[in-house]
Amino acid sequence: MISTTAVDAYIEKNSRRFVDELKELCSFPSISNHGRDAIQPARDWLADRLSRYTDRVETLEAGGMPALYAEVKGAGRRKLLLYEHYDVQPVDPIDLWASPPFEPAETDGRIVARGVADDKADVMARIHALETLKSLGEVPVTLRFLIEGEEEIGSKTFEKIAHDHADKLRADGCLWESGSSFDDAGRPTLQFGCRGLVYVTLRVKMLDFDQHSGWASIYPSAAMYLIGALASLRDQDMNIKIDGFYDKVVKPTEADRRMMAAIDPEIEKRRKLVG
Numbered sequence: 001m002i003s004t005t006a007v008d009a010y011i012e013k014n015s016r017r018f019v020d021e022l023k024e025l026c027s028f029p030s031i032s033n034h035g036r037d038a039i040q041p042a043r044d045w046l047a048d049r050l051s052r053y054t055d056r057v058e059t060l061e062a063g064g065m066p067a068l069y070a071e072v073k074g075a076g077r078r079k080l081l082l083y084e085h086y087d088v089q090p091v092d093p094i095d096l097w098a099s100p101p102f103e104p105a106e107t108d109g110r111i112v113a114r115g116v117a118d119d120k121a122d123v124m125a126r127i128h129a130l131e132t133l134k135s136l137g138e139v140p141v142t143l144r145f146l147i148e149g150e151e152e153i154g155s156k157t158f159e160k161i162a163h164d165h166a167d168k169l170r171a172d173g174c175l176w177e178s179g180s181s182f183d184d185a186g187r188p189t190l191q192f193g194c195r196g197l198v199y200v201t202l203r204v205k206m207l208d209f210d211q212h213s214g215w216a217s218i219y220p221s222a223a224m225y226l227i228g229a230l231a232s233l234r235d236q237d238m239n240i241k242i243d244g245f246y247d248k249v250v251k252p253t254e255a256d257r258r259m260m261a262a263i264d265p266e267i268e269k270r271r272k273l274v275g
């Protein structure tokens, strides 16, 4: 097993180069909103970088922006999927930038560039972690890299890519992007679990045309029916009342509850933020 001291020393020795490589990736204007040609140079650069530590880097595509995939065999049986994306948001309004968005600048120990936090720092941190482990010994678990190219434009073909390559992406756990925030005490945070999103459009139609309010005691009100329907989604304790909603939810274990209780939810900070 590789010691954390050896890992720290390796990172210390190579940190300047790690930062320079991140800046190099940030210099590619990989704005997915600008089309396939705009993002290819960043993808090619990343594929080359990944190929130094993996046997084969594959391009997965389903008609949209291609994703990169690479697997690194580990010593143990477990597999960890690492999701990131190499595309970035557009830079408008450009006048508000203090430095050119694709010329990474270092200010007060921070890198300023479009997409550095979302999500190129995660991409490079994970590749650098892989480099570190490989240089010092064995990778403990099998790593599966999946680096998407269209996250910032709604991942239009991502679902198809995921279905088409389900076997490659199967893993015991997945480390998503955005693992790079700090709490008020300056501790790095790791988020567990993400909620999904469900969009629903509800339409209620009761009458063929508008009626004078004087008829309110006779005619049914679509607005009131809709309010009733919305209010029925939750009970007073905020439990969701939709049938089957919780069926597939994995219940927290005692250990999960203990861990949750030990986390500072930073209530005051949130209160200040939202008023």
Ligand SMILES: [Zn+2]
Pocket (backbone or CB within 6 Å): 085, 118, 119, 151, 177
């Ligand atoms: Zn992102």
